[in-house]
Amino acid sequence: MDNIEGLLIDLDGTLYHGRHMIPGANLLIAGLREAGIPFLFVTNNSSRTPESVAAHLRGMGIEAKGEEVCTSSLAAARYISGESPGATVAILGEEGLHQACAEAGLTIVTESPQYVVQGIDRSFTYDSLARAARWIMDGAVSVLTNPDLMLPSDDGVMPGAGTIGAAIEAASGVAPIVIGKPHSHLMTYATSLLGIEPKNAIVVGDNMRTDIAAGAGAGCRTVLVLTGLTTEDNLEHYKSVTGITPDYICADLTELGTLLGLY
Template sequence: MKDVGGLLIDLDGTLYHGGRMIHGADLLIAALRRAELPFLFVTNNSSRTPAGVAAHLRGMGIEAKAEEVCTSSMAAARYIAEESPGATVAILGEEGLIQACSEAGLTLVSEAPQYVVQGIDRSFTYESLARASRWIREGAKFVLTNPDLMLPSDNGVMPGAGTLGASIEAASGVAPVVIGKPESHLITYATALLGIKPDAAVVVGDNMRTDISAGARAGCRTILVLTGLTTQDNLAQYQSVTGVAPDEICADLAELMGTLGV
């Protein structure tokens, strides 16, 4: 693939499964460094800080730095900060979202916010739902980090940020602004961090519904790797459902390295 200005690389299903590295992920990242091809690790995960994401990757043997990580929390905080610098925000989320909003210069409050920003929140309660929906009905803007309905855990799949967001939407009658994949906000923010235009970026991921759809919406080229959710058997079905097609398809990360020429 020619004229690649930078790569936006998905994590779960692309470089690892849970706590297990996918074969060749460490070699891929090392090759990108040798080739001096810019890249970011781009994730819908809103709970971890960039340092936490990088530590998780290093723990599996994949070299990573915090400054190479772009999360949906970072993109959500930047979206709010650019729209309303210094805005008051009520956070329903975890460490990654709290840190991102603080670093973006937003003011964290517990009453009468201008924005309700919500990610995965494993302390979510009925009271959380009642307060958030009331603030939104009173005029606060509702921002959702990512629409993932389920997320993997050591105990199987668990409700994700999108499931919590659906309850707030139902209670408030207001749909959120969605930042993470498959929407384009996270991807366009990541291209800005790399200092390249979307048409110079290539999104690499295993999920047609999120990674490839988000890349297409943002105007990026896309490479689907068959290392996770999308397989040769379900590819046609996902293409039909999403209405998009990847620019390239690679069976594994070794083939991806060949496609990229690294």
């Protein structure tokens, strides 16, 4: 674990399950602070603002600040502003995406956008689909915050941003630029926020298909924690499916803290 300059830490399945903290999550974050190791909470969630995500963590007893949260909405907005500063964008999404685009200096419009940026949108309608498809067919660049097809909720799983994106792609015939995990844009953006090279960052997550794949794709080192989706029973299956082997595997967050020399 030489030359560690920062950690990019997944949330759901890694630090918590829904509204319940995974044992040791609070101690891990406290240990990183005490050791002076920089980190970011990195999430595909495009609906929440960074401060809302931080408040959710604090509500479970995990110390967190808004500036320590990196969302797919932030990365999508920064991607667009990097390509076309001040570009006009039509947004299919929620508060987190609207705030991120505004703060990135993009011009939010409802007609003739240069970009269509889409995340989870629980007010999505047939009219939304028709307008987005027309804009993209007329030349607007399609940007998808994250490709998650389904999301957990209190009522079971529900369609995610990727499901809406699939409908827009089918209607327009144009594949979007995908920002969130398992694609590398989100991780690359997160390392830029920390001011470090990807090779000196460690991605921590529970999902081989998203967290670990994104970290490996961005050139980061990876730590898989068996606290969520990936378990000892399905680990070999996911290695086979993804073609990726994590650099380190920890049974739980206590083992991760020990690996990092925090305890």
